Amino acid sequence: MNPTAAVLVIGNEILSGRTKDANLPHIAETLAGIGVRLREARVVPDVEEEIVAAVNALRARYDYVFTTGGIGPTHDDITSACVAKAFGVALERNPEAVARLERHYAPGQLNEARLRMANIPAGGVLIDNPISQAPGFQLGNVFVMAGVPNIMRAMLDGVVPRLVGGPELHARTVACELGEGVIAADLSALQDRHPNLEIGSYPYFRAGYFGVSLVLRGTDEAEVAGAADALAGIIQRLGGTPTVTVGSKG
Amino acid sequence: MNPTAAVLVIGNEILSGRTKDANLPHIAETLAGIGVRLREARVVPDVEEEIVAAVNALRARYDYVFTTGGIGPTHDDITSACVAKAFGVALERNPEAVARLERHYAPGQLNEARLRMANIPAGGVLIDNPISQAPGFQLGNVFVMAGVPNIMRAMLDGVVPRLVGGPELHARTVACELGEGVIAADLSALQDRHPNLEIGSYPYFRAGYFGVSLVLRGTDEAEVAGAADALAGIIQRLGGTPTVTVGSKG
Numbered sequence: 001m002n003p004t005a006a007v008l009v010i011g012n013e014i015l016s017g018r019t020k021d022a023n024l025p026h027i028a029e030t031l032a033g034i035g036v037r038l039r040e041a042r043v044v045p046d047v048e049e050e051i052v053a054a055v056n057a058l059r060a061r062y063d064y065v066f067t068t069g070g071i072g073p074t075h076d077d078i079t080s081a082c083v084a085k086a087f088g089v090a091l092e093r094n095p096e097a098v099a100r101l102e103r104h105y106a107p108g109q110l111n112e113a114r115l116r117m118a119n120i121p122a123g124g125v126l127i128d129n130p131i132s133q134a135p136g137f138q139l140g141n142v143f144v145m146a147g148v149p150n151i152m153r154a155m156l157d158g159v160v161p162r163l164v165g166g167p168e169l170h171a172r173t174v175a176c177e178l179g180e181g182v183i184a185a186d187l188s189a190l191q192d193r194h195p196n197l198e199i200g201s202y203p204y205f206r207a208g209y210f211g212v213s214l215v216l217r218g219t220d221e222a223e224v225a226g227a228a229d230a231l232a233g234i235i236q237r238l239g240g241t242p243t244v245t246v247g248s249k250g
Numbered sequence: 251m252n253p254t255a256a257v258l259v260i261g262n263e264i265l266s267g268r269t270k271d272a273n274l275p276h277i278a279e280t281l282a283g284i285g286v287r288l289r290e291a292r293v294v295p296d297v298e299e300e301i302v303a304a305v306n307a308l309r310a311r312y313d314y315v316f317t318t319g320g321i322g323p324t325h326d327d328i329t330s331a332c333v334a335k336a337f338g339v340a341l342e343r344n345p346e347a348v349a350r351l352e353r354h355y356a357p358g359q360l361n362e363a364r365l366r367m368a369n370i371p372a373g374g375v376l377i378d379n380p381i382s383q384a385p386g387f388q389l390g391n392v393f394v395m396a397g398v399p400n401i402m403r404a405m406l407d408g409v410v411p412r413l414v415g416g417p418e419l420h421a422r423t424v425a426c427e428l429g430e431g432v433i434a435a436d437l438s439a440l441q442d443r444h445p446n447l448e449i450g451s452y453p454y455f456r457a458g459y460f461g462v463s464l465v466l467r468g469t470d471e472a473e474v475a476g477a478a479d480a481l482a483g484i485i486q487r488l489g490g491t492p493t494v495t496v497g498s499k500g
Contacts, residue, residue, distance in 0.1 A: 180324050
């Protein structure tokens with residue numbers, strides 16, 4: 001079985017529409033690459049009870065939880081305190097985190113606001129931030145990361161070796177110019193014959209043409225490839241021209 | 251008080267990283283424009299129990315719930331059936347929806363798979379789809395829309411007149427080249443003096459420069475503007491050069 005994960009995006013700016021989240025697709029692809037299935041994502045505002053409730057709901061349910069956002073120096077950065085509260089542990093000034101900030105800032109620049117970024121829940125294991133030093137942390141199965149995309153990516157790179165992955169997920173995409181409704185019945189029958197595969201249907205409109213990308217996923221590459229070939233045959237019988245590609249982006 | 255809302259994004263393709271959600275920012279901005287506060291978003295896979303549980307959790311908690319995805323003709327399109335189950339009502343073939351599909355498809359093209367798109371929970375009020383006719387629907391405070399972005403936008407345009415909005419939300423952005431940590435203490439004090447405002451701090455890196463955008467939001471435009479001016483004064487005293495713009499994108 002593949003381990004499961006959830007992402008918790010923390011920040012008013014995503015819910016106001018000001019900022020487009022750029023982290024979820026990257027985390028999703030990274031996890032898929034090591035056989036961890038992302039099963040849920042939530043976006044919550046910078047409100048303590050919302051964050052605490054979401055952290056506790058998700059960590060009880062999934063093998064891994066990844067949070068983004070809310071670990072900076074300003075008043076609206078409350079993620080670390082909320083995770084401490086969710087776990088019922090103290091929020092402490094972490095000496096190693098302080099040392100990293102001291103090396104990063106020029107003398108006199110490390111004020112109390114910036115030192116807040118060294119407040120880590122008791123028992124938290126730091127996550128390196130090679131860009132601006134202020135660390136994230138892991139507490140139990142929860143990984144707390146920055147929201148700024150380049151910092152989040154660097155943190156995630158550091159976290160991946162700590163994760164236990166699962167069997168690799170293989171994908172094939174079969175694209176054609178037929179309408180979804182034309183192929184739906186045969187596709188449903190194919191899904192029934194392959195309960196271990198996940199078959200998705202995604203219509204597209206591109207350069208004046210419409211069509212559909214049918215994505216097959218599973219851990220048994222031979223089954224994925226065989227089902228993709230069978231689907232290509234179905235499409236030909238229905239009068240379409242299938243294109244089979246490896247991966248899910250075709 | 252402003253009415254509240256949640257968005258429920260339904261689809262494996264978002265969680266696998268294959269598809270980037272493009273709907274959440276648009277819904278967020280549209281709702282903000284009519285004074286409805288988006289308070290939560292969730293992404294769930296095409297799994298019945300997940301969708302039913304999320305619909306019921308969100309509709310109990312927020313004034314409006316907007317779902318996207320899962321209302322097409324293929325086997326993985328199960329949103330309508332799940333919403334019926336969440337409300338405990340029957341899923342029925344809707345005569346008006348059938349009539350719309352009959353007008354849209356050429357003779358002989360409206361097969362059983364496509365007719366599934368006319369299955370609407372009992373009591374559902376149709377949401378127009380001017381692009382490909384297959385309708386969405388409103389059931390209670392839940393609005394079920396397509397996932398394809400241009401169709402979702404057209405559906406949302408049709409839905410907005412049905413919503414009861416709230417007081418307009420005004421925003422000012424004060425940008426400067428200071429670090430977040432330099433201004434954090436004064437910003438926190440400003441937030442304390444204006445509990446009715448929501449003040450967010452968003453660092454940026456642009457064309458080799460870094461700085462921070464400070465966004466102030468509230469329903470009292472005079473208070474928003476006054477607090478923005480006060481913040482500009484604080485930034486000047488700290489040695490920065492503030493730029494104040496109307497809205498939240500500065």
